[in-house]
Amino acid sequence: MADIELFILTGIIVTLLFGAFIVSFLLVNQKRHFRYLREKEDIKNTTAQMLLQSQLEIKEQTLQHISHELHDNLGQVASLIKINLNTLQLHDEQKALQKIEDTKELVRQLITDLKSLSVHLNSDWAVQVGLLRGLENEVERLNKTGQWQASLKQEGPLPDLDANTTIFLYRMAQEILNNTIKHSSGKHVAVSLCTTGNLFTLVFTDDGVGFDPEEKTKSGGSGLMNLQHRARLIQATLNIQSAPANGTSIAIELPL
Incomplete structure (x- = not known):
């Protein structure tokens, strides 16, 4: 009789422990699920904010380009007509x-130049014309200055990028090229797009003064941190190769 009671008591304890384990497991799993949803929402909100910021920066850069064109190019042509x-x-x-x-x-x-500028006024211009045409426009802009010799090379077919990725990549390209103009003191810049297998690579190379990427990151360089952050948001990798007096090469690698 005592053995039966002990067996029943043991069974009850095991059942309670098992039930407690199941409840604890469900609670932990639910907590993890809520944390995952919260982190996912945070990433979504951060991506949306960065996307909006990128769109605004593209628009600002475009307006600056239009301002220069109106002053330096269209104004000159209009003066010649007069x-x-x-x-x-x-x-x-x-x-x-x-x-x-x-x-x-x-x-x-x-008239042709005015039509071109009107296209640039469209806020979705970068998405409509695509990354390649956007980069061609940036290279043309550099060459027009007369201070830079810029080139663009494409290898392999262009991947089918979604609108958000296109905006991020185009804005990162603008930021890299603008930093090159401001800080590199070089004369040549090369942009290349390459698709091999499941990897799309966008590379910017200049023959400027270069810098120490590690030192720049340690000193809290906001430009590099901003580029790295944008790269992470589209699951891309940012690789920087540079050294004082040896130019700079920046590669954005995007898995497809």
């Missing part, structure tokens, strides 16, 4: 016809 019309000599028919043809060509150029 000069041609003011100096038109109607008594000399041959010279007048030539100047009219020259003016018509200037007007065509002005």
Whole structure:
């Protein structure tokens, strides 16, 4: 009889312990699930904030580009048109016809440039034209300054990137190139896009003064930290190779 009671008591204790284990397991699992959802929501909110910031920065950079174009390019063309019309000599028919043809060509150029700028005013321009065309625009902008010799090379097919990834990559490219202009004191910059297997790589190389990436990171360089943060948000890796007096190479590696 005592053995039966002991057996029943042992069974009850084991059952209670097992039940307590199940409840504890469910509670821990639920807590982990809630923490996962909270972290996922935090990442989502951070990504949304960074995406908005990137869009605003692209828009600001675009407006600066348009401002320079209006002042340096379109303004100059418009001035030439005005000069041609003011100096038109109607008594000399041959010279007048030539100047009219020259003016018509200037007007065509002005219209083309205005159409190009109107496209840039679209907030979704970078997404609509794609990463490659956006980078071509940045290279053209550098070459127009006359202070840089910039080139763009593509290897392999371009991956089908979603809108958010395109915006992040394009803004990172703008930031890298702007930092190159401001700090590198170089003359040449090369941009390359390469797709091999399941990896898309975007590389920026210059022949400037270079820097110590580790020292820059330790000193709290916000530019590098910002680039690294944006790279992580799209599951990309940022690799920087640079040294004083040896130029800089920055690679963004995006798994596909």
